[in-house]
Amino acid sequence: MAAVTVEEKKPIIKYDFQKCTFCKICELSCAEKHFGKYGDSLSRIIIVRKGPLMLRQFVCTRCDRLFCIAACPKKALSYEKGNIVVDTKLCDSCAKCVQACPFHGIKIHPQTKMPIICDLCGGDPECIKRCPKGALAIAWLPVKKQ
Amino acid sequence: MKYAGYKGKILRINLTNKKVSTIEFSDEFARKYLGGNGFAARYIFDMVDPRMDAYDPSNVLAMMTGPFQGINIPTAGKYYMASKSPLTNGYFDSVSGGYIGAQLKFAGYDGMLIIGRAEKPTYLFIDDDRVEFRSAEGLWGKLTGETQEAIRAEVKDPNLYVSAIGPAGENLARYACVITDYRAAGRGGMGAVMGSKKLKAIAVRGSGTTEVADPDKFKAWMDWFGAESKKVPAFVTGLPTYGTPALVSSINNMFGGMGTLNHQSETFDRWESISGETLKKEYWSKDTSCPACPIACSKVFTAKSGKWKGAISEGPEYETIYSTGSMCGVDDMGAIIKADSLCDEWGLDTVTYGVTISFLMECYQRGLITKENTDGIEFKFGNDDIVVNYIEKAAKRIGIGDLIAEGSLRAARVIGGDSERFAIQVKGLEIPGHSARALRGMSLGYATATRGGSHHDPRPTGEYAGASDRKALEGKPAWVIGTQQMTTIGDCLVNCHFMERLLGFTLTPKYADMINAVTGLNYSYAELVDVAERVIDLERAFNVRTGIRRKDDTLPKRFLEEPIPAGPSKGMHTDEATLNKLLDEFYDLKGWDRRTGIPTKEKLARMGLEDVAEVLSRSC
Numbered sequence: 137m138a139a140v141t142v143e144e145k146k147p148i149i150k151y152d153f154q155k156c157t158f159c160k161i162c163e164l165s166c167a168e169k170h171f172g173k174y175g176d177s178l179s180r181i182i183i184v185r186k187g188p189l190m191l192r193q194f195v196c197t198r199c200d201r202l203f204c205i206a207a208c209p210k211k212a213l214s215y216e217k218g219n220i221v222v223d224t225k226l227c228d229s230c231a232k233c234v235q236a237c238p239f240h241g242i243k244i245h246p247q248t249k250m251p252i253i254c255d256l257c258g259g260d261p262e263c264i265k266r267c268p269k270g271a272l273a274i275a276w277l278p279v280k281k282q
Numbered sequence: 283m284k285y286a287g288y289k290g291k292i293l294r295i296n297l298t299n300k301k302v303s304t305i306e307f308s309d310e311f312a313r314k315y316l317g318g319n320g321f322a323a324r325y326i327f328d329m330v331d332p333r334m335d336a337y338d339p340s341n342v343l344a345m346m347t348g349p350f351q352g353i354n355i356p357t358a359g360k361y362y363m364a365s366k367s368p369l370t371n372g373y374f375d376s377v378s379g380g381y382i383g384a385q386l387k388f389a390g391y392d393g394m395l396i397i398g399r400a401e402k403p404t405y406l407f408i409d410d411d412r413v414e415f416r417s418a419e420g421l422w423g424k425l426t427g428e429t430q431e432a433i434r435a436e437v438k439d440p441n442l443y444v445s446a447i448g449p450a451g452e453n454l455a456r457y458a459c460v461i462t463d464y465r466a467a468g469r470g471g472m473g474a475v476m477g478s479k480k481l482k483a484i485a486v487r488g489s490g491t492t493e494v495a496d497p498d499k500f501k502a503w504m505d506w507f508g509a510e511s512k513k514v515p516a517f518v519t520g521l522p523t524y525g526t527p528a529l530v531s532s533i534n535n536m537f538g539g540m541g542t543l544n545h546q547s548e549t550f551d552r553w554e555s556i557s558g559e560t561l562k563k564e565y566w567s568k569d570t571s572c573p574a575c576p577i578a579c580s581k582v583f584t585a586k587s588g589k590w591k592g593a594i595s596e597g598p599e600y601e602t603i604y605s606t607g608s609m610c611g612v613d614d615m616g617a618i619i620k621a622d623s624l625c626d627e628w629g630l631d632t633v634t635y636g637v638t639i640s641f642l643m644e645c646y647q648r649g650l651i652t653k654e655n656t657d658g659i660e661f662k663f664g665n666d667d668i669v670v671n672y673i674e675k676a677a678k679r680i681g682i683g684d685l686i687a688e689g690s691l692r693a694a695r696v697i698g699g700d701s702e703r704f705a706i707q708v709k710g711l712e713i714p715g716h717s718a719r720a721l722r723g724m725s726l727g728y729a730t731a732t733r734g735g736s737h738h739d740p741r742p743t744g745e746y747a748g749a750s751d752r753k754a755l756e757g758k759p760a761w762v763i764g765t766q767q768m769t770t771i772g773d774c775l776v777n778c779h780f781m782e783r784l785l786g787f788t789l790t791p792k793y794a795d796m797i798n799a800v801t802g803l804n805y806s807y808a809e810l811v812d813v814a815e816r817v818i819d820l821e822r823a824f825n826v827r828t829g830i831r832r833k834d835d836t837l838p839k840r841f842l843e844e845p846i847p848a849g850p851s852k853g854m855h856t857d858e859a860t861l862n863k864l865l866d867e868f869y870d871l872k873g874w875d876r877r878t879g880i881p882t883k884e885k886l887a888r889m890g891l892e893d894v895a896e897v898l899s900r901s902c
Binding site: 154157158159160161164165167168171172173174175176177178182184185186188189246266268269 | 352353354359381384388440441463464488489490491492493497567568569570571572573574575576578580582594595596
């Protein structure tokens with residue numbers, strides 16, 4: 137047997153592109169919740185449409201490889217309790233984390249220039265609550281540790 | 283700006299000399315004209331000489347937002363376009379779903395006014411405060427889908443919002459549309475105005491934000507909407523399940539008002555094969571929506587078998603099923619889906635296209651045109667190949683396509699004879715699938731609408747719902763005025779008119795509540811009514827300067843003279859004498875002159891439009 141043991145579970149935002157209607161209410165709800173303003177530049181979740189039937193969601197997946205943390209030259213990012221956390225004192229807005237994330241889950245705040253990453257709203261994500269079609273849900277995935 | 287929902291800035295873009303400037307407007311201006319429709323009507327009245335051709339470089343193409351774009355308010359995921367129309371020669375506006383309106387707001391503008399004509403094919407890329415004139419020479423001739431994809435690839439942003447025209451707009455088909463994603467600013471030839479300016483597309487991206495005046499008040503309104511909308515059957519089952527095609531069975535079977543064979547009848551015997559229920563069962567692939575809308579009335583339909591297997595489109599909406607279906611005697615839903623997608627791709631308005639084809643089919647039936655005129659094709663009702671194949675020909679103006687691209691009124695004037703009597707149009711705009719004979723409100727509504735045959739100036743919904751007796755004459759002018767006020771405020775907010783099912787079929791204080799919750803404008807109901815009247819009067823004043831008078835506020839001769847031959851509305855129509863009586867009362871209520879149909883000096887003064895009255899007295 138390989139030495140893989142399940143130690144904990146991590147949350148992800150599960151997306152059903154069949155149910156999603158591309159209304160983008162999740163995007164603006166995310167911005168509203170975190171900043172009290174509306175704008176997709178402030179949203180941590182983005183839905184992109186490709187062709188009449190294909191939709192994709194982009195949000196932090198809390199991936200096993202943690203590409204963003206590895207890419208940060210200032211060690212400003214860390215993984216704490218299922219979220220990527222930014223130390224704004226250490227971060228110098230180089231955006232290497234944005235480039236490193238293969239899931240397009242990070243963007244830079246247009247004014248503060250700090251990375252903004254999904255934090256699951258502290259456990260009760262606004263995007264899930266506000267989705268009118270039930271296309272978003274929390275799922276718990278096992279974390280594989282060697 | 284004192285009020286939320288505005289940026290206080292309008293972009294002014296001159297394609298001739300590539301000069302870009304911004305116009306700043308005041309709080310008073312926002313209060314007086316509200317946004318979208320109001321802003322565009324004012325700027326176009328001030329900037330455009332109505333006597334010039336719509337294709338003259340001096341014509342202005344307005345792309346506007348209202349105070350609601352970029353905010354999570356239901357059904358406001360839209361943008362607004364206006365110009366002098368090459369189809370009607372009057373003031374024209376067209377509203378489409380699309381996030382580009384919100385992006386414009388995020389970029390820091392409430393709208394843009396585009397004038398001039400580019401030397402070579404161009405597209406505009408607006409990225410916050412940067413405005414780029416980019417070459418579209420490689421895009422010229424491309425379909426709308428390809429164009430959007432190519433621009434996204436060039437800018438390297440798969441999430442970029444692009445409004446584009448197809449070859450129909452480039453070749454000045456008079457009813458060319460503008461497509462964003464899969465939705466159309468369909469009617470009146472806004473795409474042809476873009477084409478005349480050599481403007482292939484507009485792409486907008488903004489990194490800014492929007493805010494509401496009072497988050498608590500806004501949340502309270504949103505909660506109210508959330509609770510109340512659950513009580514509206516159309517929001518809960520009808521529209522989410524079937525989309526607008528749900529209307530086919532009720533309009534055909536309950537109201538007998540679904541135009542068939544170019545309105546030789548208003549009941550289609552094969553309605554079942556094109557009904558919402560059939561579509562849902564046999565063709566449905568996916569629900570989609572405009573941004574910010576929880577209803578999701580939009581559907582992607584696919585022909586899964588049969589002659590048109592593989593045809594896929596977001597849509598067709600009810601109007602397209604009417605225009606390319608029952609009007610042309612076509613009952614193969616696959617062909618209608620194919621026609622819908624081709625109209626979007628080549629960039630044509632499906633309503634005008636379908637009604638122009640049905641008009642030509644009737645001309646053929648009556649021997650007014652023959653095979654010699656139709657490139658050797660038997661132009662018969664029921665031929666689904668014609669409906670599909672002539673889209674490309676119209677967009678390229680090949681053969682009889684050149685005539686189809688002119689719309690039914692101009693085609694009738696070329697064909698001659700008595701053909702104009704059954705050209706189903708008002709002021710040059712083809713009438714959509716809400717009967718001008720079975721609904722009295724629509725008789726008067728179409729006749730008096732700024733745009734002509736548009737169901738988004740007056741609204742049929744209240745008469746279907748029984749809020750106004752569709753057969754009654756009494757009180758009808760006031761009802762029509764109310765629905766026109768409602769749609770005008772909707773177009774100022776650039777909100778979906780489907781909100782009428784919750785907020786009222788005519789303008790009600792509930793609309794003021796919604797506006798006040800977002801903007802802090804704190805309108806009284808009376809003040810809001812004045813905004814609507816002011817904007818309608820401005821549009822009318824523009825049209826008056828193009829020569830529009832009472833004589834033009836009429837219906838196709840067929841509707842004035844021939845009752846509906848059969849079905850639930852058998853015998854119904856509004857004859858000339860009745861229409862004239864309705865018009866008298868309508869003008870009196872509006873404060874428009876009975877004899878001429880021109881807004882009176884007193885009315886314009888009451889609306890704070892003394893300068894408009896001054897222009898009219900000089901030019902009329």
